[in-house]
Amino acid sequence: MIHQYKLNGYNIVLDIFSGSVHSVDEVAYDIISMYQNKTKDEITEIITEKYSEVTKADVKDCISDIEELIADGKLFTEDKYADLAFDFKKNNTVIKALCLHIAHTCNLNCEYCFASQGKYHGERSLMSLEVGKRAIDFLIENSGTRTNLEVDFFGGEPLMNFDVVKEIVKYARSIEKENGKNFRFTLTTNGMLVDDDVIDFANKECHNVVLSLDGRKEIHDNLRKTINNKGSYDTIVPKFQHFVERRGNKNYYVRGTFTHNNVDFTNDIFHMADLGFTELSMEPVVCSPDDPYALTYDDLPVIYEQYEILAKEMLKREKEGKPTTFYHYMIDLTGGPCIYKRISGCGSGTEYMAVTPWGELYPCHQFVGDSKYSLGNIYDGVTNKEMQDNFKLCNVYARPDCKDCWAKLYCSGGCAANAYHATGSINGIYEYGCRLFRKRMECAIMMKVAESTDKF
C-alpha cells in the first residue's frame, strides 16, 4: 500500500509497509499513481500528453527507477505483519507502565474534564502511601526483564497528594537498583500548587512533566476554572515559566486541549511559544458530541488548515533559530518505533494499566470508573482475565476499519478508550480522531521531507 499527497509544495509518496518516504516531482508522482493500474504504454501516453517537455525515454527512466525501488522493498511493499501482531501481543505478559491515580480530586473545575472534575464519576479519594508502594512492587513483580519502567502521577490533580508522590518516588528509588530497574516518573499537573518544592522535586526525579495550559488567557480561562469559577491562567503561567526555566534540558510538555471554541488553536500554540515554552502539545477535546464545546464535522476543514499553518510556521521558526516541538509532529524516521510497536497498539490493559487510589487496576486512565473494565487489583493481580484477553487481542489488525488505512502503522490502531466511547467496542475506531491523526501525520512527514531536502 502507498499513500500519496501534496503539501506545502512537496509531492510525497509513503510506502506503508516498509516505512519508506519519497519526495518526488510531478511526473514521478503521476507515474507512481498509475503504476499498478495501467500498462507502461498507457502510462507513457498519458504522461507525454500531459507534460510536453517529457519524452518517452524520460518516462521509461522513471519507471525503471520505480522498479528499482520495488526490488529494494521501498515501494508497493506487501503487508506481512498480521500474524506477528496477534502472536506478539498474546505472548506479551509484562507490565512496564502504570498510571497512578494519586488523587481523585482536583482544585480546578474544568468543564471538559473526561475524569469528571477529577473524581472519575466516584467519590473524592487520595491514594495512600501503602497503596502507592504496593503499586511499585506490583510493577516490579510483573515487569519481567524490562529495565525501564514508567510511572505517571496522574489525577485529578496529583499535587493535592504531593507528600505521597514524594514518598512513592523515594521508595521506588530505594529498590530500583537491587531489582535491575530504572524508573521514569512523569508528573501531570494543572499548576495551581506548583512551588519551589515541587519544582526541585520534579526536576530531580521526573523524567517528564506535563503542564496543562490551553493557550491564550481567554481560551484557557473559559474552560479551566477554579472551584470559585475564576480563571486559572494568571495563577499558573508564571509558575510554569519558572518551572520550565529551572528545568534545564529535561523533558516537559506544555499541554493544551482545543475545543469547538478555539478551532484556531494554532494561535494558542504560538501563544505558548511566545510565553517561552518550546515543548508543546495540543490535543483535540474528547467528549460527548452533545457538549457545547465538542468538535464538529464542520470544524474539520478549519482544523486541517490549522495543522498546515502550524507545520509551516514551525519550519519557519526552526529556520529562524527558534525551534519548537509539537508532540504530534515529533517523528524520527530513522529512530522511530519498530514494527512490533507499530502493530501492537498503545499497550493499554496489557503492558500499561491505571491504578485507582484504592489499588484497583484498569486498562488505562480513561476506563477508570467504568466497573466492567476493572481488571483486578495490585494485591491479587489481574483477575478479570477475560477482559484482559480482549485487550491482548486488540491491535491494528483486529480493527476492521483500519484495514485499508494508510496511517495504520503510524497510529497502531488508535486509542481503545476513544474507540469504545465512540462505537461501544475497543476494536472500533474513533473516526473523527482518525481524520485528525492522518492530517497530523501528513504534516509531520512533510516537515521531515522539507528538512531533508533543504528546500525550506
Next chain:
Amino acid sequence: MKRIQTIETRDLKKSTISGGCGECQTSCQSACKTSCGVANQQCEKCLEKK
C-alpha cells in the same frame, strides 16, 4: 534518481528481526493522554546508539 528522492527511514521489514525489545516508552504515557499514536515515539535502542 532524477525524479525521486528517497528520505532515509527505518526499514520496518528489517525491524521484525531487530525490534520487539519493549524498552520503549508506552505510547500514551508521555503527553497526550487522550489519543494514541506511535509514530512520535522513539526506539530505545536507537536512542542508545545516538
